[in-house]
Each structure stands twice: as C-alpha cells, then as structure tokens.
Amino acid sequence: MTSLQTELNGKSTATLEKPPIIVAKNVEKTYGNGFHVLKGVSLTVNKGEVVVLMGPSGSGKSTFIRTFNGLEPYQKGSIEIDGTPISNGKKGIELVRREVGMVFQQFNLFPHLTVLKNITIGPIKLRGLSKADAEQAAMELLEKVGIAHQAKKYPGQLSGGQQQRVAIARALAMKPKVMLFDEPTSALDPEMVREVLDVMRSLAESGMTMVCVTHEVGFAREVADRIIFLTEGNLIADTTPDQFFNNPKEERLKTFLSQILH
Amino acid sequence: MHYSFDFSVIWDNFGVLLAGAWLTLRLSLMAVAFGLVIGIVGSLFRTSGNRLLNGIALAYVEVIRNTPYLIQLFFIFFGLPAVGLKLSAEQAAIVSLAINFGAYSTEIVRAGVESIPKGQVEAGLAIGFNKLDVFRHIVIPPALANIYSSLVGQVILAVLFTSVVSQIAAEDLTYAGNYLDARTFRSFEIYFTLAILYLAIVWIVKALAYVVEARFFEFAKYRQ
Numbered sequence: 001m002t003s004l005q006t007e008l009n010g011k012s013t014a015t016l017e018k019p020p021i022i023v024a025k026n027v028e029k030t031y032g033n034g035f036h037v038l039k040g041v042s043l044t045v046n047k048g049e050v051v052v053l054m055g056p057s058g059s060g061k062s063t064f065i066r067t068f069n070g071l072e073p074y075q076k077g078s079i080e081i082d083g084t085p086i087s088n089g090k091k092g093i094e095l096v097r098r099e100v101g102m103v104f105q106q107f108n109l110f111p112h113l114t115v116l117k118n119i120t121i122g123p124i125k126l127r128g129l130s131k132a133d134a135e136q137a138a139m140e141l142l143e144k145v146g147i148a149h150q151a152k153k154y155p156g157q158l159s160g161g162q163q164q165r166v167a168i169a170r171a172l173a174m175k176p177k178v179m180l181f182d183e184p185t186s187a188l189d190p191e192m193v194r195e196v197l198d199v200m201r202s203l204a205e206s207g208m209t210m211v212c213v214t215h216e217v218g219f220a221r222e223v224a225d226r227i228i229f230l231t232e233g234n235l236i237a238d239t240t241p242d243q244f245f246n247n248p249k250e251e252r253l254k255t256f257l258s259q260i261l262h
Numbered sequence: 263m264h265y266s267f268d269f270s271v272i273w274d275n276f277g278v279l280l281a282g283a284w285l286t287l288r289l290s291l292m293a294v295a296f297g298l299v300i301g302i303v304g305s306l307f308r309t310s311g312n313r314l315l316n317g318i319a320l321a322y323v324e325v326i327r328n329t330p331y332l333i334q335l336f337f338i339f340f341g342l343p344a345v346g347l348k349l350s351a352e353q354a355a356i357v358s359l360a361i362n363f364g365a366y367s368t369e370i371v372r373a374g375v376e377s378i379p380k381g382q383v384e385a386g387l388a389i390g391f392n393k394l395d396v397f398r399h400i401v402i403p404p405a406l407a408n409i410y411s412s413l414v415g416q417v418i419l420a421v422l423f424t425s426v427v428s429q430i431a432a433e434d435l436t437y438a439g440n441y442l443d444a445r446t447f448r449s450f451e452i453y454f455t456l457a458i459l460y461l462a463i464v465w466i467v468k469a470l471a472y473v474v475e476a477r478f479f480e481f482a483k484y485r486q
Binding site: 069070071094095097098100101102104106108109110111112113121122125126153154155156157167170171174 | 379381382384385386387388389390391392395399400403404407479480481483484485
C-alpha cells in the first residue's frame with residue numbers, strides 16, 4: 001500500500017468517525033413583521049467540531065442556532081439533527097431537543113429549584129434516571145464546572161458566572177449530542193466571562209460538538225475549528241480562525257473585524 | 263334602655279359553635295384546594311394561546327365574577343336537582359365555593375403565569391419538556407410565588423364567603439349562630455362571639471398560608 005493510499009484510507013476513516021450532526025440547508029425565516037432574518041443559510045456541523053458564529057447584531061445568528069432545536073420556526077429549507085428532521089409544528093420535537101443542549105444569554109435557570117435540582121429535573125423526568133443516579137451524575141458535572149459546593153443553593157444566591165456554569169451543567173446532564181451556546185457571556189460582568197469560557201474550552205477539548213454564537217474573539221481564535229460569518233441573514237464566510245482573523249477576503253467581514261478588533 | 267349581658271348562652275352552647283366553626287374551616291380549606299386546581303387549569307387555558315380554551319375560561323370567569331355568590335349557591339343547591347343533580351347542603355357548599363374561588367384564582371394565577379420570563383419556558387423546552395410539563399414544573403411554581411400575597415387575600419375572602427352557605431342550611435358557624443339566636447334572642451352575645459370566631463379561623467388560615475410559603479416558596483427570598 002502506498003503512502004498516499006494510507007493517507008486516503010486514513011482520511012476516509014476520519015470522515016467516517018466524524019458524521020454530520022447538524023445539517024441545515026437553505027434555511028429561510030421571515031418574522032411576523034415581515035423582517036427577512038434568514039435568507040437561505042446552509043451549514044453542516046460534524047461530530048466533535050467547534051463552530052463559532054459571528055456577525056453584527058441583527059445578522060440572524062441567534063435566530064439561526066435557535067432553529068436547530070426548534071425554538072425558532074422557519075419557513076423554508078431543512079434542518080436535520082443527527083438524521084432527524086426538525087420541521088415546524090411536528091410532534092416529537094421534544095425527543096430531538098433532548099439531544100441538543102442549549103445555553104442561553106440570560107442563563108434561564110429555574111429559580112424555584114436548587115442548583116442540584118435544576119440539573120436533575122431533566123434526567124429524572126425525561127431520561128427516567130433514579131434520583132440517586134441523577135444526583136450522582138449532577139454532582140460530577142458540578143465538579144467539572146467547579147461549583148459542587150453550591151449544589152444546595154438557589155440560583156438567586158449565585159453570581160452570573162456561576163449561574164451560567166450551572167446552566168452548562170444542566171444542558172450536559174441530558175447527555176446531548178451537540179451543545180448550542182447563544183451568546184453565553186454577553187450578560188456577564190467582565191470578570192466572570194473567563195470562568196465560563198474556561199468551562200466551554202474544556203468542553204471543546206473533551207470532544208463535544210459545539211455551535212457558539214459569541215463575540216469573544218479570543219475564544220473563537222483559540223477554540224473554534226471553523227468560524228461562520230453571518231450578515232443580514234446571509235452566510236458569507238465559513239473558514240478557519242486563522243483565515244478569518246488574519247486573511248479575511250470579504251469586504252463586509254473586514255469592516256466587522258475592524259469594528260471588533262480595536 | 264337596659265340590657266344585661268349574659269354570655270352564658272355562649273358557654274352553654276360552645277359545642278354547637280365549635281362544630282359550626284369546624285365545618286367553616288373544612289369548607290374553606292376544601293374550597294380553596296379544589297378552587298386552586300380550577301384556577302391553575304383556568305390560567306393554563308387563559309394563557310394557552312388556544313382561542314377555544316381561552317374562550318371557555320374567560321366565559322367561566324366572567325359569569326362567576328359578575329354574579330352574586332348567593333345566586334350561584336342557590337342555583338347549584340336548588341336549581342340543579344331539576345336536571346337530576348342532587349347534592350347535599352355540604353356538597354353544594356363545597357362545589358359552589360370551589361367554583362367561585364376558581365374563577366377569582368384563575369385571573370390571579372394568570373397574572374403570575376404572565377410574569378414568568380419567556381426564557382424560562384424556552385429553557386424548559388430546550389431540555390426536552392413538552393409544553394404541559396413546562397407549565398407544571400417550570401412556570402407554575404414561581405408564578406404562584408409571584409402572586410402569593412394576592413392569592414392569600416382571595417383565600418381570606420373565600421373563608422368569609424362561606425358564611426353564605428348557612429342559607430342552604432349547611433351547618434357552618436353562621437348557621438350555628440342563627441340557630442342559637444333564634445332560640446335565645448341573645449343576638450349581641452352570639453354575633454359578637456361569631457365575629458371573634460371568624461377572626462380566629464382567618465388567623466388559622468393565615469398561619470397555614472405562612473407555613474405553605476415557608477415550605478414551598480423559600481426560593482423567593484433569593485430572586486434577583
């Protein structure tokens with residue numbers, strides 16, 4: 001076998017190991033007020049990839065990732081999560097959502113449940129785990145995000161950064177195939193951004209498939225496999241961090257970068 | 263004008279009054295328990311976005327809140343037997359009080375439901391809960407905490423409303439008082455005592471409400 005063949009074989013194995021988890025094709029959405037927020041956006045995310053979505057505000061990036069778990073209905077195109085189509089108003093969307101973790105800008109922890117119960121409610125009620133098993137798994141996740149000692153507290157007793165780390169643990173507790181992050185650090189005080197990004201970084205290193213809408217340049221540069229640039233509802237760049245930041249081709253992207261990289 | 267007060271009528275008949283007070287307390291608690299269930303379902307209908315369900319709940323609320331409770335009670339106790347539904351005085355009292363409290367609590371709980379940020383619902387859906395489970399597990403507990411003081415106020419009104427059921431001879435505290443008054447003509451002593459006993463019942467209910475709050479809504483202290 002020639003070295004080239006070995007290389008090709010190696011490559012095809014690699015492709016087999018990395019099947020697509022998210023396949024979005026020509027997704028179009030218009031809001032009720034007539035605003036055409038997504039104008040036919042396509043994106044494929046493979047298993048284990050970390051994809052960062054960037055773009056100016058109003059570009060449709062949050063709307064786009066919210067279509068991946070059916071929180072945002074769309075009118076045209078198609079989205080598949082691990083082979084299961086996400087279509088509007090279809091029964092069974094709950095089953096797909098269990099496989100897709102989501103972390104929100106405003107954390108959205110449940111205020112009436114302790115940190116521990118925020119994490120175990122999904123696994124107990126939806127995955128059928130026993131309370132003991134769910135709590136053990138939750139404590140392990142809380143160890144990972146560094147807040148095990150706060151397990152008995154209510155979300156209102158935690159700082160923003162701690163709440164967001166609990167929110168990440170809550171999403172992970174469902175053992176999702178992919179994690180969506182919708183501006184996870186935008187509502188945080190500056191000194192708390194890092195603790196959340198560190199958790200995201202170690203999550204990426206563990207091989208989790210991640211799609212992140214974020215303005216954190218450092219995170220995008222160091223952690224992303226690909227950076228997607230959306231503007232006015234169009235995907236105009238899908239490239240490596242190096243190309244994205246050091247050799248941008250599109251005029252709109254250059255303008256954007258000049259605005260965010262002061 | 264000479265009237266010599268004689269509270270012996272109270273001491274001699276304290277068992278009668280206590281039995282009446284006990285029924286009043288039981289009627290109150292059952293009416294509130296069933297009524298709250300109606301109110302939670304009603305608030306679900308009102309906020310469901312389904313026009314039919316919303317219409318049903320709205321019609322219910324409008325009819326009950328805009329007609330006298332005495333008429334509702336008479337309709338259920340005297341009217342419904344005409345269509346074959348015959349209830350005892352106590353049953354009619356509980357049913358009518360629950361229906362009445364349900365209408366008021368529908369609107370109070372609805373306000374609580376509407377106070378919950380949309381992000382809470384989205385977080386529940388994102389985990390994989392269906393809409394009904396999101397409502398049950400994620401929306402209702404903090405919604406109730408948000409409107410708890412209004413709800414307790416309505417509960418107290420419901421307790422006081424129970425005195426009306428004496429009109430269908432349900433043997434509540436007011437009925438016991440009327441009964442003693444008709445036999446002894448000691449109106450001052452009897453109704454004075456009745457007022458104090460009602461006050462005591464409301465205090466008991468308030469104490470229970472406080473216990474419920476401490477037990478279930480502890481988190482509300484920590485909300486940002």
